[in-house]
Every structure is written in structure tokens, then in C-alpha cells.
Amino acid sequence: MKRHVLLIGSSTCGKTTLCQRLNGLTIKYQKTQTIGVINNTIDTPGEYLENRNMYKGIIVAAMDSDLVLFLQDATDERFRFSPGQAAFFSIPVVGVVSKIDIATKQQVADALEMLELAGCQKIFLTSAVTGEGTDELLDFIENGEIEELI
Ligand SMILES: Nc1nc2c(ncn2[C@@H]2O[C@H](COP(=O)(O)OP(=O)(O)OP(=O)(O)O)[C@@H](O)[C@H]2O)c(=O)[nH]1
Numbered sequence: 540m541k542r543h544v545l546l547i548g549s550s551t552c553g554k555t556t557l558c559q560r561l562n563g564l565t566i567k568y569q570k571t572q573t574i575g576v577i578n579n580t581i582d583t584p585g586e587y588l589e590n591r592n593m594y595k596g597i598i599v600a601a602m603d604s605d606l607v608l609f610l611q612d613a614t615d616e617r618f619r620f621s622p623g624q625a626a627f628f629s630i631p632v633v634g635v636v637s638k639i640d641i642a643t644k645q646q647v648a649d650a651l652e653m654l655e656l657a658g659c660q661k662i663f664l665t666s667a668v669t670g671e672g673t674d675e676l677l678d679f680i681e682n683g684e685i686e687e688l689i
């Protein structure tokens with residue numbers, strides 16, 4: 540992966556699992572305690588999004604990134620991003636709906652709509668467990684015309 544990608548989303552939404560999948564690693568559960576770098580993916584703890592006073596950690600990490608991923612767990616009843624939040628970043632922000640393997644069609648549609656509201660122009664539907672949608676995401680990270688999303 541040539542581009543540096545920053546993953547943001549609430550606790551347990553699947554950031555670390557997706558990082559493992561994107562890097563072709565064995566999927567194994569590990570709670571994220573601090574910002575971690577696996578090759579070119581930058582994994583953040585959910586708390587960085589959930590606590591306002593940690594948000595500056597995300598902004599700093601974004602300085603070293605080419606692309607931000609907003610992850611929304613499709614099975615999470617709560618929407619974790621605010622409307623227009625993508626505009627906070629000066630680099631492109633892409634939405635990722637996670638856990639589609641265990642979500643209903645309606646849950647996936649709702650998560651998609653919420654990520655659109657947050658300002659994501661491009662959104663991928665994924666399961667890091669089954670791998671559904673992750674090849675498309677990886678291809679976009681590596682070859683997509685991300686400059687058009689700013
Ligand atoms: N069914 C299903 N489970 C998933 C998927 N992605 C992650 N999980 C599960 O959700 C739980 C949390 O996943 P993590 O990847 O650790 O979540 P995280 O966003 O890194 O969480 P924090 O590090 O706490 O911020 C684990 O038990 C994963 O196995 C998915 O696509 N489908």
C-alpha cells in the first residue's frame with residue numbers, strides 16, 4: 540500500500556480487524572490502546588473519536604495520512620459522526636460501512652445514508668471477517684483517484 544490511510548470510528552466498529560484484512564494479516568482481536576501503525580494503515584482507538592479532548596490526536600495523525608476512512612458499524616444503532624464532519628480534514632475522507640455480514644439490509648442502508656451526511660462522497664460496504672468489499676476498498680486506496688474527493 541503506497542498511500543497512508545487513517546482509520547477512524549467508534550470502539551469495536553472494526554478498525555483493527557479491517558487494518559489486519561487490508562494488510563493480509565491473520566485476523567485476531569486486540570483492543571487498540573493508542574495510535575498504531577501497520578505498514579501504511581494508521582489505526583486509532585475508538586476513544587479518540589468518542590472523547591472530544593482526544594480529537595486533536597486524530598488531527599495530528601491525519602497530517603501523516605493521504606486518506607481518511609470513517610468507519611460506521613452497520614449494527615450500531617448510534618451514528619458516530621456529525622453531519623459534515625469530513626470537512627474537518629484537508630485530505631479526502633471515504634466512508635466504510637463495516638460488519639455487513641451480520642447486519643440487515645436496512646441497517647446497511649441507514650449506515651450508508653449517515654456516512655453520506657457526514658460528507659463522505661465515496662462509501663464502501665465491507666466485512667473484514669468475510670472479506671466482502673475489502674478488495675474493492677484496497678484497490679481504491681491503492682489506485683483510486685482520491686484527489687477528486689477533496
Ligand atoms: N461479524 C463481524 N465482526 C467484526 C467485523 N469487524 C470486526 N468485527 C468484530 O468486532 C469486534 C471489534 O473489532 P475491532 O476491529 O477490534 O474494533 P476496533 O474498531 O478496532 O475497536 P477499538 O480498538 O476498541 O477502537 C471484534 O470482536 C471483531 O472480531 C466484521 O466485519 N464482521
Ligand SMILES: [Mg+2]
Binds near residue numbers: 570571583585
Ligand atoms: Mg482497534
